[in-house]
Amino acid sequence: MTPLAASLLVAALMFSIGLAGALTRRNAILVLVGIELMLNAANLNLIAFWRYSPHPEALTGVMFAIFSIAVAAAEAAVGLGLVIAIYRHYKTTDLDQINRLKG
Amino acid sequence: MSLVFWILAAIAVLGGLAAMLLRSTVHCALALTVAFAGIALLFLNLGAQFAGFVQILVYVGAVAILLVFAILLTRGSEPPTHGVFSTTWLAGLVIAAAVFAVLGSSVLSSQRMLPHESTAPAAPVVEIGQALAGPYILPLEMIAVLLTAALIGAVIIALHEKEGEQ
Numbered sequence: 318m319t320p321l322a323a324s325l326l327v328a329a330l331m332f333s334i335g336l337a338g339a340l341t342r343r344n345a346i347l348v349l350v351g352i353e354l355m356l357n358a359a360n361l362n363l364i365a366f367w368r369y370s371p372h373p374e375a376l377t378g379v380m381f382a383i384f385s386i387a388v389a390a391a392e393a394a395v396g397l398g399l400v401i402a403i404y405r406h407y408k409t410t411d412l413d414q415i416n417r418l419k420g
Numbered sequence: 421m422s423l424v425f426w427i428l429a430a431i432a433v434l435g436g437l438a439a440m441l442l443r444s445t446v447h448c449a450l451a452l453t454v455a456f457a458g459i460a461l462l463f464l465n466l467g468a469q470f471a472g473f474v475q476i477l478v479y480v481g482a483v484a485i486l487l488v489f490a491i492l493l494t495r496g497s498e499p500p501t502h503g504v505f506s507t508t509w510l511a512g513l514v515i516a517a518a519v520f521a522v523l524g525s526s527v528l529s530s531q532r533m534l535p536h537e538s539t540a541p542a543a544p545v546v547e548i549g550q551a552l553a554g555p556y557i558l559p560l561e562m563i564a565v566l567l568t569a570a571l572i573g574a575v576i577i578a579l580h581e582k583e584g585e586q
Contacts, residue, residue, distance in 0.1 A: 320536065321536055338439070340508075357456065373543070382468070387567060391570035391571075394486065395570050
């Protein structure tokens with residue numbers, strides 16, 4: 318197995334773990350955790366492609382990963398703010414019980 | 421592929437698995453920190469020092485703390501009364517397994533076309549800084565605006581609703 322394929326397989330495994338968690342957990346915060354894992358797996362792909370690309374001096378992969386990390390941080394802040402707002406309203410973070418968006 | 425890579429990959433994957441499988445939400449957040457650290461070490465192993473340290477600063481430092489705060493502010497730290505998995509967990513598991521099968525098979529079947537440069541590239545921070553201030557200046561400004569807007573939005577969303585106020 319080539320090194321790049323190994324990195325991509327690890328990233329695919331992490332992405333699937335995050336997806337499984339986001340789809341199966343009850344707690345809204347852990348769904349966010351699953352989404353963070355998926356974003357990290359995507360970043361790993363970007364860095365691995367940069368490492369084994371024929372033109373790494375362009376720095377495209379590293380730049381993409383850095384911007385992706387910044388966007389993910391903003392997403393985490395807004396997502397957790399939403400979870401806290403929903404918790405204040407419903408007194409629960411159980412997604413099976415939160416079935417209305419109307420207050 | 422070196423042994424170090426597989427050890428780091430095992431740390432990241434096992435941390436992620438534990439974050440998704442453990443029962444207590446606080447333990448999940450701690451396992452997630454291990455997964456983030458494993459990913460950062462993988463970045464360092466692949467030669468992207470700056471991205472690795474940014475990963476440690478942003479994820480291990482900030483996002484993990486934010487998650488722990490959110491867990492403690494909600495009632496997530498108490499043990500769940502009935503199962504931690506949703507009623508439709510089987511469908512989610514099947515979808516995730518199918519996604520992994522598709523991704524894995526496509527990676528394995530396209531292995532020969534993937535690039536494999538053996539010389540490790542250098543990405544000194546000076547060059548990254550010059551690239552950020554040069555060709556990437558517009559994305560950098562947009563990220564700055566996005567982060568400001570997201571932080572203000574997060575504060576407004578999480579603000580306490582006043583009693584009797586619409």
